[in-house]
Amino acid sequence: MIWWLLIPFLVALFIGIPISFSLGIGVIIFIFVTGTLPFDVFAQTLYNPTESFPLMAIPFFILAGELMNRSGITDRLINFAKFFMGRVRGGLAQVTVVSGAGFAGLSGSAVAETAALGKTLGPAMEKQGYGKDFIAALIASVGVMAPVIPPSVIMILYGAQMNVSIGAMFMAGIVPGLIIACLLMLVAYLMAIKNRYPTSSVPFSWKGLLDVTVAASLAFVMPIIIVVGIRGGVFTPTEGGAVAAAYAFLVGGLIYRSLTLNDIFESFVRSGITSAVILLVVAMSAPFGWVMTYFAIPQAVADALLGLTDNHVIILLLIIFILIFVGMFLEGAAIVMLLGPVLAPVAAGMGMEPVHFAIVMVVAIAIGMATPPVGVNLFVMVPIMGTTMEKASKAVLPFILSLFVALLIIAFFPEIVLWLPQLFR
Amino acid sequence: DDGGQAGEEAGTEQAVELVLSHTAAPGTPIYLTYEKFKEELEERTEGSVTVRIHHSATLAGDTQGIEMLQNGTLDIASAATNNMAPFTDLFLVFDLPYIFEDVYATHKVLNGDIGQEFKEKAEEELGLKLLFFLDPGTQRDVMNSKREVRVPEDLRGLRFRTAESPIEMAYVEALGAVATPITWVEVYSALEQGVVDGLVQQFHWVVTANLHEVIRYVTETGGIHAMHMAFMNKDSFDKLSEAQQQAVLEAAQVAQDYNFEIAPKMADEMKQQMIDEGVQFYTPTEEELAQWREISVSIWDLFTDRIPEDLIERIQEAQR
Amino acid sequence: MLAKLDHILGKCSDLINVVSKYVLGIIVATMFASIILQVALRYLFNTGLSWPEELTTFLMAWMTFLGSAIAVKQMEHISINMFVERLPQRGQLLMRLITKITMLLFVILLVYLGYNLAVNSVNYFSNALRLSLFWPRLSILVGGSIMVLHLVHFIVRDLREVRRT
Numbered sequence A: 001m002i003w004w005l006l007i008p009f010l011v012a013l014f015i016g017i018p019i020s021f022s023l024g025i026g027v028i029i030f031i032f033v034t035g036t037l038p039f040d041v042f043a044q045t046l047y048n049p050t051e052s053f054p055l056m057a058i059p060f061f062i063l064a065g066e067l068m069n070r071s072g073i074t075d076r077l078i079n080f081a082k083f084f085m086g087r088v089r090g091g092l093a094q095v096t097v098v099s100g101a102g103f104a105g106l107s108g109s110a111v112a113e114t115a116a117l118g119k120t121l122g123p124a125m126e127k128q129g130y131g132k133d134f135i136a137a138l139i140a141s142v143g144v145m146a147p148v149i150p151p152s153v154i155m156i157l158y159g160a161q162m163n164v165s166i167g168a169m170f171m172a173g174i175v176p177g178l179i180i181a182c183l184l185m186l187v188a189y190l191m192a193i194k195n196r197y198p199t200s201s202v203p204f205s206w207k208g209l210l211d212v213t214v215a216a217s218l219a220f221v222m223p224i225i226i227v228v229g230i231r232g233g234v235f236t237p238t239e240g241g242a243v244a245a246a247y248a249f250l251v252g253g254l255i256y257r258s259l260t261l262n263d264i265f266e267s268f269v270r271s272g273i274t275s276a277v278i279l280l281v282v283a284m285s286a287p288f289g290w291v292m293t294y295f296a297i298p299q300a301v302a303d304a305l306l307g308l309t310d311n312h313v314i315i316l317l318l319i320i321f322i323l324i325f326v327g328m329f330l331e332g333a334a335i336v337m338l339l340g341p342v343l344a345p346v347a348a349g350m351g352m353e354p355v356h357f358a359i360v361m362v363v364a365i366a367i368g369m370a371t372p373p374v375g376v377n378l379f380v381m382v383p384i385m386g387t388t389m390e391k392a393s394k395a396v397l398p399f400i401l402s403l404f405v406a407l408l409i410i411a412f413f414p415e416i417v418l419w420l421p422q423l424f425r
Numbered sequence B: 001d002d003g004g005q006a007g008e009e010a011g012t013e014q015a016v017e018l019v020l021s022h023t024a025a026p027g028t029p030i031y032l033t034y035e036k037f038k039e040e041l042e043e044r045t046e047g048s049v050t051v052r053i054h055h056s057a058t059l060a061g062d063t064q065g066i067e068m069l070q071n072g073t074l075d076i077a078s079a080a081t082n083n084m085a086p087f088t089d090l091f092l093v094f095d096l097p098y099i100f101e102d103v104y105a106t107h108k109v110l111n112g113d114i115g116q117e118f119k120e121k122a123e124e125e126l127g128l129k130l131l132f133f134l135d136p137g138t139q140r141d142v143m144n145s146k147r148e149v150r151v152p153e154d155l156r157g158l159r160f161r162t163a164e165s166p167i168e169m170a171y172v173e174a175l176g177a178v179a180t181p182i183t184w185v186e187v188y189s190a191l192e193q194g195v196v197d198g199l200v201q202q203f204h205w206v207v208t209a210n211l212h213e214v215i216r217y218v219t220e221t222g223g224i225h226a227m228h229m230a231f232m233n234k235d236s237f238d239k240l241s242e243a244q245q246q247a248v249l250e251a252a253q254v255a256q257d258y259n260f261e262i263a264p265k266m267a268d269e270m271k272q273q274m275i276d277e278g279v280q281f282y283t284p285t286e287e288e289l290a291q292w293r294e295i296s297v298s299i300w301d302l303f304t305d306r307i308p309e310d311l312i313e314r315i316q317e318a319q320r
Numbered sequence C: 001m002l003a004k005l006d007h008i009l010g011k012c013s014d015l016i017n018v019v020s021k022y023v024l025g026i027i028v029a030t031m032f033a034s035i036i037l038q039v040a041l042r043y044l045f046n047t048g049l050s051w052p053e054e055l056t057t058f059l060m061a062w063m064t065f066l067g068s069a070i071a072v073k074q075m076e077h078i079s080i081n082m083f084v085e086r087l088p089q090r091g092q093l094l095m096r097l098i099t100k101i102t103m104l105l106f107v108i109l110l111v112y113l114g115y116n117l118a119v120n121s122v123n124y125f126s127n128a129l130r131l132s133l134f135w136p137r138l139s140i141l142v143g144g145s146i147m148v149l150h151l152v153h154f155i156v157r158d159l160r161e162v163r164r165t
């Protein structure tokens, strides 16, 4: 039965129909063939995510990035980063990974992080001569840290669904997040050497240091506002997106005076279109996940795979395989809801700590956001960089490989995950 | 030979699978009650009617579930009285703070004529069969992450999460807190990071959403008894044979009785679970409780034009 | 004949797209302003409103479907073209026609389902604004209808090209 969902989707996808429409076409054909559901359920489930408040972080962070770019704030930040990291080969790529780890501490959503970094650092990297595909792949992979390093929407969903302490999950995510950051830096460095990505030739001088610092100083205030604002409870992560946009608006419009009214209106339109493209994928994947849940398809697949052996290592590898495989096609929240209840009891049966397994699952889901063909982070980066899905998919492979290594480390060395939560118990 | 065994064993009955959706997590009273309903129904029909339960809002939240019932996507769905606001004013009376003395008074009212009346009205107004009521086990209590609260005065300056409902906001403001509308899925992080300081909620949903990790103080004020209700699509019901319909109604009654018996008991377990997590409970004295009650009742005026006046009186009467 | 149709449809499609972009800009600006207002009220005046969250979520639905329609016109939806690009010129053209027609059929169904969704929600009212849910849910119907126009124009244009080659 599952084939009536997957095959029409894949066929539509490969003949060049946009991913969002392909997801919808798959579901429509599935409903038609199975004949037990009214078509109305399609419109209803697809409509729901489009009015989900937490998803609103997407348009706001995209708007913030849009305004930062047009006002020149981004350029000032990049100049500052270049001044320090420029002498390393692929320095800006390293800056991207480090900023990504920092940003992950602000944002709970991979999409929001990817969009924000993509909009700000993406064009800057391109100006420095990095390949579009490499940039798309790098930032899509960096976005994987957002759900792993707290705060995390996926962890909140998982904790609520599976009754696991969200506080403990938040603590447990920090070290795995840093492991991912290190591995991504390593891959970025190797790739930079291979592709001879640039080092900049800015000579060091104290005056130069002062200049770039002063120029970029207002840009530094923005992350501080967001860190203090979100961690200090001034606003929710969603509202944080709007505040970030407001700050960029004030600095660009009133202080630098580099934003024209036209720039501002264009930014609203542009961020509306970019967000709509992303949200339509999220929207169309909702009925897709819904019919799978309705027909208990993921459970059936998982049951079949898990019935194969009782060797714990193999079962854990199988679970990781299932998660990565499903992650290729489904969206993160759907995976939590679909597979959490199926896989967590299996893991508990093997004696895994609930928090440990939760982190394994969150990391696997986060990786899925950067894997083709359905990888939300890639979807965000492809239009931003103006590259194609297939080129970005190819470029992301080395990063995926390193993320996969990180996942294996996290899965097979529980101490790494459980150390921090136990320390702060 | 091919299939049909199940059908033959149950006589001439046609085998039917009912799809049921609710939002409660495993181990909670509402979850267990639906399991009981399934068990009873399948037993009574000797398997000719089976129930497939989707829990934890994996198929639908409360309001979505009702919509999916109305377009025939689901057969049975659960919704809290306060989540019925978009569809009807019928259940608005449940949102009146302190309309019910305690959970047992609610049970008494709903087990009697008024409960029956709601079932009939629901069918008239919504075109849905109201099968039975489910108690989450307690009324809503005032809870926060900042300080011990004994009287409404202690809430001054605290920000309380509400749904984006003007009535709920008015209630919280009347108590003295600042009403802050926050989407349910963001409540945990909003409490953790201090965007809001508290909320008025039932243990059942606090535990379901892990909020007891971030809540520190509970004041056992009671007040609103947001009940859940099991609704069934009318066509799904009518399609059943008479014997099957009878079995559904019987299983519904058994499930409701079971729920009314276990839910208040399980509330103690949920309370213990919260205490184990470090939450401090405060039981207001009679005088303090009178203060909560007096202030809360002052917002009844906001509702009364949408609620039949005699209904309020009859509900109060039926509790005595 | 086909040329004339192409010309007229092209004009309509361009005009609608310009209008869509204006409306989209206003929608995003309003979402932004509402949320900032809510945060400001909370911290400057320690008070909150019930409607901004609801209004912004309703506007986000409109943003999604109107923005998606613009993205159809500007070919910005993400797709995988690596297989199609391997086909010979005429094959690519035909494949583009097939995908556009498939999308058109899908979107027509979407419009119909969106109409059902909106009409069935006329009597559902939102919590804060007491607004009929018909209005936010109308977004699928409107966004979908605009997509239909853009797609029909694309199909006519492709047909012209198929004829020419």
Ligand code: NA
Pocket (backbone or CB within 6 Å): A103, A104, A105, A106, A107, A108, A109, A145, A146, A147, A148, A149, A150, A151, A152
């Ligand atoms: Na994060």
Ligand code: NA
Pocket (backbone or CB within 6 Å): A327, A328, A329, A330, A367, A368, A369, A370, A371, A372, A373, A374, A375, A376
């Ligand atoms: Na993926």
